[in-house]
Amino acid sequence: MARRKTSQFDPLARDLADFAKAMSHPARITIVKLLQDSDGAFCGQIVNALPLAQPTISQHLRELERVGIITATPQGPRICYRLNRSRIRNFCHAFSETLGTANEKQQARAKARA
Amino acid sequence: MARRKTSQFDPLARDLADFAKAMSHPARITIVKLLQDSDGAFCGQIVNALPLAQPTISQHLRELERVGIITATPQGPRICYRLNRSRIRNFCHAFSETLGTANEKQQARAKARA
DNA sequence: TTCTATTAACGTATATTTACGATATACAAT
């Protein structure tokens, strides 16, 4: 057994889970923080900043790109990675909604039940 | 190879990644949403609401409990699961900080570099 | 005590992730 059943869940839940998955490794969190401070960095700079080999970083970057957290733009022989801030904002908002930290009505409802 | 290197990253990054990991499966997202609306549910109710077997749900609940997203309180023969809303709020806030969606200064800096 | 209901724990099959060496590819300069 172990046939994945993720397709049985609703698309929003799958989407949020997918975004969370992309953020579920400390290397990827670190990359995002790094890009946040520098507003764009080449792959080599990221490799130098983290304790992982180049192919591993490349793999992590691909995962971040897959869900749209970062964008990649070739510049000559190298590639510049940048945060997609609006996409991140959207996800953060969706997350807060789902987790109930951005919804006054929810707090009220919860209080009413208590 | 594949000796995990997570210990080489800073504790905050590890913590955020760990929280994200807990939210990285649609079943767990769905459970959180369910608890949000009902303010507490027994394991059996959750099992009935999701397309997964009881042991699998139990496993997912343990993961959510591990990072403090939910709490478990026995009530007779059953166990009531509840959201830990303040913990979730804290994490959401830390996330927004890290992702730069909650920081005016950051936006200003980014704009200045552009 | 014995039965039933509820949930956790164990064991295990399969799938996915992580990490990296080796290699390929793309571009620039010589």
Place this chain on the structure above:
DNA sequence: ATTGTATATCGTAAATATACGTTAATAGAA
């Protein structure tokens, strides 16, 4: 063309995650 630099891709080993059948543990009911 050749060389060097930067990054992706391939292949693969080890670690983890997912899913569930089976079994154990616990609490209350009969």
